[in-house]
Amino acid sequence: MSEYIIKNGHVFDPVQGIKGDKKDIAVKDGKIVEKVSSSAKVIDAKDKTVMAGALEVHAHVAGPKVNAGRWYRPEDKHFDSHKKPGITRIEGGKSIPTVFKTGYEYARMGFTFAMEAAMPPLYARHVHEEIHDTPIIDEAALPVLGNNWFIMEYLKNNEVENTAAYISWLMRQTKGYGVKVVNPGGTEAWAWGLNCLTIHDPVPYFDITPAEIMTGLMTANEYLGLPHSMHVHQNDLGNPGNYKTTIETLQLAEGVKPKNTFGREQVMHSTHLQFHSYKGTNWGDFESAAKEVMDYVNKQKNITIDTGNVTLDETTTMTADGPFEHHLHGLNHLKWFNVDVELETAAGVVPYIYDPNISVCAKQWCIGLEIALMAKDPMRCFITTDHPNAGPFTRYPRVYSWLMSKKVRDERLNTFKNADKVIGATYLANIDREITLYELAQMTRAGPAKCLGLMKDYGGLKAGMNADIAIYDINPDKFPSDGPAIEKAFGNAAYLFKDGRICVEGGKVVDMGQKKTFWVDAKVPENKQVMHDVREKFLRYYSVNENNYPVPESYAPHQHIITVDATKA
Amino acid sequence: MPKDVTDVICPFCGTLCDDVVVTVSDDNKTILSVKNACAIGAEKFNHQRLPGRVKRPRMRQPDGTYKEVSYDEAIDWTAKMLVKSRKTLMYGWASTSCQAMSIGHEIAEKVGGIVDNCATVCHGSSLIAIEDVGVPSCTLGEVKNRADRVIFWGCNPAHAHPRHMSRYSIFPRGFFTVKGHKGRKIYCVDCRYTDTAKCADTFIQVQQGFDYELLDAFRTAARGEALPDTVGGVPKEKIYEVVEELKGGRFGIIFFGMGLTHTMGRNHNIDEAICLTRDMNDFTKFVIMAMRGHWNVTGSGQVLGWQYGFPYAVDLSRRDQARHQTGETTSVDLLNRNEVEACFYIATDPGAHFPINAMISSSKKPTVTIDPHINCTTEISDVHIPVAMVGVEVGGCAYRMDNVPIETRKVVEPPEGMLTDEEVLTKINNRVDELLAKGGA
Numbered sequence A: 001m002s003e004y005i006i007k008n009g010h011v012f013d014p015v016q017g018i019k020g021d022k023k024d025i026a027v028k029d030g031k032i033v034e035k036v037s038s039s040a041k042v043i044d045a046k047d048k049t050v051m052a053g054a055l056e057v058h059a060h061v062a063g064p065k066v067n068a069g070r071w072y073r074p075e076d077k078h079f080d081s082h083k084k085p086g087i088t089r090i091e092g093g094k095s096i097p098t099v100f101k102t103g104y105e106y107a108r109m110g111f112t113f114a115m116e117a118a119m120p121p122l123y124a125r126h127v128h129e130e131i132h133d134t135p136i137i138d139e140a141a142l143p144v145l146g147n148n149w150f151i152m153e154y155l156k157n158n159e160v161e162n163t164a165a166y167i168s169w170l171m172r173q174t175k176g177y178g179v180k181v182v183n184p185g186g187t188e189a190w191a192w193g194l195n196c197l198t199i200h201d202p203v204p205y206f207d208i209t210p211a212e213i214m215t216g217l218m219t220a221n222e223y224l225g226l227p228h229s230m231h232v233h234q235n236d237l238g239n240p241g242n243y244k245t246t247i248e249t250l251q252l253a254e255g256v257k258p259k260n261t262f263g264r265e266q267v268m269h270s271t272h273l274q275f276h277s278y279k280g281t282n283w284g285d286f287e288s289a290a291k292e293v294m295d296y297v298n299k300q301k302n303i304t305i306d307t308g309n310v311t312l313d314e315t316t317t318m319t320a321d322g323p324f325e326h327h328l329h330g331l332n333h334l335k336w337f338n339v340d341v342e343l344e345t346a347a348g349v350v351p352y353i354y355d356p357n358i359s360v361c362a363k364q365w366c367i368g369l370e371i372a373l374m375a376k377d378p379m380r381c382f383i384t385t386d387h388p389n390a391g392p393f394t395r396y397p398r399v400y401s402w403l404m405s406k407k408v409r410d411e412r413l414n415t416f417k418n419a420d421k422v423i424g425a426t427y428l429a430n431i432d433r434e435i436t437l438y439e440l441a442q443m444t445r446a447g448p449a450k451c452l453g454l455m456k457d458y459g460g461l462k463a464g465m466n467a468d469i470a471i472y473d474i475n476p477d478k479f480p481s482d483g484p485a486i487e488k489a490f491g492n493a494a495y496l497f498k499d500g501r502i503c504v505e506g507g508k509v510v511d512m513g514q515k516k517t518f519w520v521d522a523k524v525p526e527n528k529q530v531m532h533d534v535r536e537k538f539l540r541y542y543s544v545n546e547n548n549y550p551v552p553e554s555y556a557p558h559q560h561i562i563t564v565d566a567t568k569a
Numbered sequence B: 001m002p003k004d005v006t007d008v009i010c011p012f013c014g015t016l017c018d019d020v021v022v023t024v025s026d027d028n029k030t031i032l033s034v035k036n037a038c039a040i041g042a043e044k045f046n047h048q049r050l051p052g053r054v055k056r057p058r059m060r061q062p063d064g065t066y067k068e069v070s071y072d073e074a075i076d077w078t079a080k081m082l083v084k085s086r087k088t089l090m091y092g093w094a095s096t097s098c099q100a101m102s103i104g105h106e107i108a109e110k111v112g113g114i115v116d117n118c119a120t121v122c123h124g125s126s127l128i129a130i131e132d133v134g135v136p137s138c139t140l141g142e143v144k145n146r147a148d149r150v151i152f153w154g155c156n157p158a159h160a161h162p163r164h165m166s167r168y169s170i171f172p173r174g175f176f177t178v179k180g181h182k183g184r185k186i187y188c189v190d191c192r193y194t195d196t197a198k199c200a201d202t203f204i205q206v207q208q209g210f211d212y213e214l215l216d217a218f219r220t221a222a223r224g225e226a227l228p229d230t231v232g233g234v235p236k237e238k239i240y241e242v243v244e245e246l247k248g249g250r251f252g253i254i255f256f257g258m259g260l261t262h263t264m265g266r267n268h269n270i271d272e273a274i275c276l277t278r279d280m281n282d283f284t285k286f287v288i289m290a291m292r293g294h295w296n297v298t299g300s301g302q303v304l305g306w307q308y309g310f311p312y313a314v315d316l317s318r319r320d321q322a323r324h325q326t327g328e329t330t331s332v333d334l335l336n337r338n339e340v341e342a343c344f345y346i347a348t349d350p351g352a353h354f355p356i357n358a359m360i361s362s363s364k365k366p367t368v369t370i371d372p373h374i375n376c377t378t379e380i381s382d383v384h385i386p387v388a389m390v391g392v393e394v395g396g397c398a399y400r401m402d403n404v405p406i407e408t409r410k411v412v413e414p415p416e417g418m419l420t421d422e423e424v425l426t427k428i429n430n431r432v433d434e435l436l437a438k439g440g441a
């Protein structure tokens, strides 16, 4: 493999505490090294910004509901579908890009890892087929467990070990990465057309509450010592007044201690917090609760969050929160897709237009930015758009421009049709903070890497780490002052190294790299009870046979397996 | 010693039964018996050992007869045809694996093909309706575990999906449906008294061509509004009665088939059925599912979806952009308008399903067919490339009618020297690369 030396760039690396100093980065055999031979190829990064490859902590990029969004929305291709220069395949779609476009666009923006946020276990084979076809970036997927019959039955009886053994079995079957929870209990209730809107609503038939499900899964997650924590999409998403439920859910983490060998410090990752930080009683008196929520997040050190920034685009919402999508369809009357998945979960899809002329959308935009700007510890707050729910991930450069420039975001804020009303219901106008390049590296690199249990290899530029490196045409001493310039720089990496190979150069894809699929193999003591329950449920309730349930090896030809051993737990 | 291969996935219909047991000979060459499959499924397995199966490619000679040629020769001919043609119809895919489709799409992108699957002549109208109004659905296990109101509308699973009723929709006992059939109310809406109708508690005979009106009447009744005395030949009392029963259920599902997609109204029928389903969710839980027929046609839609964003009729002839427009990029229309320069058929038999005029148009173009067996289409092809049977002689991923993918199993060896779809397509792809590198055919 070739050697490279990246010279004279302004390096931003939270792992080593480097804040824009000029430092050479050496690359050899796919890793960052202390030094390279004189034959190393020199990359001139003068007046440029050098960071580790970015990590997407939460996006819906592969699997059945993403694909439903793609094929039931031919109109999404009208916005943006053309081949770009480089060695690419045909690219299609804006809010739900095809797999090829997904890989290329992440790479062009300097990303090297993406977490598919919701994998229905029964559809795991589909998720992995798409991951397989997504070029360049490494990926993993989180199986959804918050409405799973096994889990609810075990946790009803406080059987943490059985829960953990089942999770271990399921992750092996699905090549899954961790424990995802979406509207715990509410999605099972949805199978009867119902929902759980607080964390104390009992789940029909199963006689357990969302709070008990989450507490149980957190405990099981730490029992196993998984690289990532429980990752939760809370109950009552998207409704005015939901911030109380939000804080109550976050409080479940109090007193729970992280236990793992990956350097992860949180026990709960609460995703797309923007959708959960609403005050008011209806859409008329709807207000930001970002302050209340972030005050809690800032003092509670064992939780991490991501923002879910609204980008003010036409997009496609999709979530395993089945009842929410039905509710949304009732509000906007756009086409409703739903699928309920036996014994496990559900999913819904509804297009949505975040219209800047509608004050609710503008307020949501403010709340997303407030969450990031109110975060005291950028290592615990990550930037997402909950792609494609609050907007397409391809809008990250624009979101960065709003966060990094008060001028750019105030221009947007002050030109909303109902600017006065929006400003009156939110905090944003009074926030002066501008996210620095160093903080951006924390929020998009080092932070998510640590949260996902990947900090050994990802998120930094220390010798020994993966040579995943993004170089942007940004001179920190002359940081661009207008939005489009910031966007252009972050949207077209001057270089992207993936495992030591240049995959993007001058914004063009030049190499497909060799993407890896990550999953976690958690070893637990043999558990006859759980294996018996698995057999029984497949014989009686599933529509596929147990032997046809696993994801075959061939679906992840370049798999990277993280092993944890919970046999001595 | 003969041995049993278990958990085998039937390679015939969209029900994708995955509990078939196949007994094979000691040398892994012959299927001796098939258990659990229905008659049509078992028949598919039995095709494997039909005498007279073609084992090598055949090329049509000037005198109309076929001559056996080598795989290399057939592949070279195919690659040249693809490279030369500015627009090639690449139709079929329903009986092959998703892995093979992926390679096919790569070829199509290079040579400017139009990739279409049999949805174009079956559930294409359902897909159009879903593009218009979405679809609330579920997996088949949900039906088994929860459904207490089951409607078969314009479909006849007793013949087309024989094990559907016993595995998922009428008879099985599930978690919340411990009484099985007894706990479910079954409805059949059809213009004929079918064998499925015989299994129903209530048969509703709709006048042919009046499905849309009747669906609309169901919606009207659900809202408690006034109906004329009869709609589509069904008395209004009956409509009100059925709607009340449906509302009284806990979980209802509509299964629909060609009786809705291909009768008067077509996609509008499906649109209306979906809207009825959506309306019913104001009263109870309700879902709807298309009875996808041809084995992995669903998978073709999925792979096209994630690679290009459309479920069928994907025109890649511009090479830098994918297009999809029913009536414009759909196979039958392309053939009727003589808009393609060559035809490439794989894993489906358009000769047996397309309108005659389309096939006459097709027969005048250079044509290659890749299929395990001789069929109507191979007989109008210049080249027929036989391949191993997917799901029998080679594995690969297939999608069930509820979009659940299952990796199918290989149960026996293909005939000596016979290539698989994936192998043939990979070779064609490589040959296309060579030709393009040299500047064309």
Ligand code: SF4
Binding pocket: B010, B011, B012, B013, B014, B015, B016, B017, B036, B037, B038, B039, B040, B041, B042, B161, B162, B163, B164
């Ligand atoms: S119902 Fe369909 S899948 Fe099942 S055995 Fe019969 S033909 Fe095969």
Ligand SMILES: [Zn+2]
Binding pocket: A182, A233, A271, A272, A319, A320, A386
């Ligand atoms: Zn979510």
Ligand SMILES: [Zn+2]
Binding pocket: A058, A059, A060, A117, A233, A271, A272, A319, A386, A389
């Ligand atoms: Zn999400």
